Amino acid sequence: xxxxxxxxxxxxxxxxxxxxxxxxxxxxxxxxxxxxxxxxxxxxxxxxxxxxxxxxxxxxxxxxxxxxxxxxxxxxxxxxxxxxxxxxxxxxxxxxxxxxxxxxxxxxxxxxxxxxxxxxxxxxxxxxxxxxxxxxxxxxxxxxxxxxxxxxxxxxxxxxxxxxxxxxxxxxxxxxxxxxxxxxxxxxxxxxxxxxxxxxxxxxxxxxxxxxxxxxxxxxxxxxxxxxxxxxxxxxxxxxxxxxxxxxxxxxxxxxxxxxxxxxxxxxxxxxxxxxxxxxxxxxxxxxxxxxxxxxxxxxxxxxxxxxxxxxxxxxxxxxxxxxxxxxxxxxxxxxx
Numbered sequence: 001x002x003x004x005x006x007x008x009x010x011x012x013x014x015x016x017x018x019x020x021x022x023x024x025x026x027x028x029x030x031x032x033x034x035x036x037x038x039x040x041x042x043x044x045x046x047x048x049x050x051x052x053x054x055x056x057x058x059x060x061x062x063x064x065x066x067x068x069x070x071x072x073x074x075x076x077x078x079x080x081x082x083x084x085x086x087x088x089x090x091x092x093x094x095x096x097x098x099x100x101x102x103x104x105x106x107x108x109x110x111x112x113x114x115x116x117x118x119x120x121x122x123x124x125x126x127x128x129x130x131x132x133x134x135x136x137x138x139x140x141x142x143x144x145x146x147x148x149x150x151x152x153x154x155x156x157x158x159x160x161x162x163x164x165x166x167x168x169x170x171x172x173x174x175x176x177x178x179x180x181x182x183x184x185x186x187x188x189x190x191x192x193x194x195x196x197x198x199x200x201x202x203x204x205x206x207x208x209x210x211x212x213x214x215x216x217x218x219x220x221x222x223x224x225x226x227x228x229x230x231x232x233x234x235x236x237x238x239x240x241x242x243x244x245x246x247x248x249x250x251x252x253x254x255x256x257x258x259x260x261x262x263x264x265x266x267x268x269x270x271x272x273x274x275x276x277x278x279x280x281x282x283x284x285x286x287x288x289x290x291x292x293x294x295x296x297x298x299x300x301x302x303x304x305x306x307x308x309x310x311x312x313x314x315x316x317x318x319x320x321x322x323x324x325x326x327x328x329x330x331x332x333x334x335x336x337x
Contacts, residue, residue, distance in 0.1 A: 002245035009207030013234040013241070017058040019065050023201045023230075025194040027187055028055060034185045035063045035158070039071070042123065042153045044146055045180045047169075048160045050187030053231025056160050057129055059187075064127075071123045079134045083141055090126065107148070114150035124155045132161035136173055143177040189228030195219060198230065199237060214240075217254035225261055235264060 003011065014021070024032065031048060038046040050056050057077075064073065074093035081089065087106045091099060096113055099105035117124055126142070128134065134142075146155055159165060163186070169178045190198055196219050200211045214222070218240070226232035239260040240252045249256060 002241045005245045006213065006241060007207070007209055008203070011238070012202040012206035012208065013238040015231060015234055015238075017061050019058070019061045021202060021205050022055075022058050022062055023194075023198045025190050025198070028059060031185045031187050032059055032062060034183055035059065036066070038156065038158065038183050039063070039067060039123070039125070043156055043182050044151070045177070046156070046158045046183045047165065047181050048158070048185050048187065049163050049165055051189070051229065052162060053229040054187045054189055055230045056187060058230075060127060060129060060160060067125075070121070071125055072117065073125045073127065075127045075129065077129045079128055079130050079138070083138060086138065086141070094124070110145070111148050111150060114148055114154050118150050118154045122154075125158065126155070127158040127160065129160050130162075131159040132164040132168065134168070136168065136171070139168065139174055139177060143174075143180070146180070189226075190223075190230065190233075191228060192220070192223045195223040195226070195228050195233060198233060202234075202237075212251075214252045215254065218252045218257050221254045221257040221261075225257070236260070239264060 003009070012021070022028075035046070035048065037043070048056060048059070060075070064075065067073065072094055074090050076086070076089060083103075084101055087099065087103065090096070091106060091109070094110075094113055096106070096109045099109060114124060126145075128142070131139075142157060145151075146157060148155065159181075168174060169181070196216075199214050199219060199222070203211055203213060214237070222233055222236050222240075226236055236257065237252075240256050243256050243260050244250075244252050247256075
């Protein structure tokens, strides 16, 4: 809708992972280097963790687009499946014969497949996205798959997920798996400068000519509200461009970010420092948007009942208790005097 107005060939801030639109911050470059090293050096287990929306899935897409043909890859993007479904998914990805729901038949076919790959100097990868959602039983089974006699230097397992995956691996039950992870990396959000570069590069790759479309104050507001998380940045920028188009604005300012923020639920929304040089009213509105967002109950959390929330001391009850106590003391004094 706003592409023609801002002279863009495509939407610059789509939420879906796209290797063509990726911006590699310093940490993202390190994470991608680790993934590539894990492939080239035939690592058995590798772990990439990061908060929601930090770009883990996008990095996987970049990695997959650069892997050579001698690799057989199974990318499991939805780990909420049974063990039988896991075997079925792997068999389909690797071109294994039907195992008729028999774990033993699958392991035999998988072992022969690994042996053939070893003879042909080919590599087999199992990449599990959202690995934090795996059950302990499934994680144990994945580790057991790597115990095949022909696995050494052939079969690699990449676990990618939110920080909760580290809590799972810290359990005693998964100690054997934890000890076999040779490479780890935790991905953190962008800093302020990287947020600015990210927005500019997305505009450039979308065919934009005005890379200063977002003012410095707007970038400050976006960074503070998103915490530097790419997915949240995309959400804010997309809404801001739509609002700018609707109001015939040729530049996205802090004021526009303040206007769209109340309609977007973002984690840990923080109001940026005032910027009166650009717009003295925008900072106040952005802070008000933060307060309104904070009043919204988080997903799955119920708002407190009004009777509890508005509960205040009743002065009348205190006065009544005081007088009853005084009368009791007077009666006691009268009896013993």
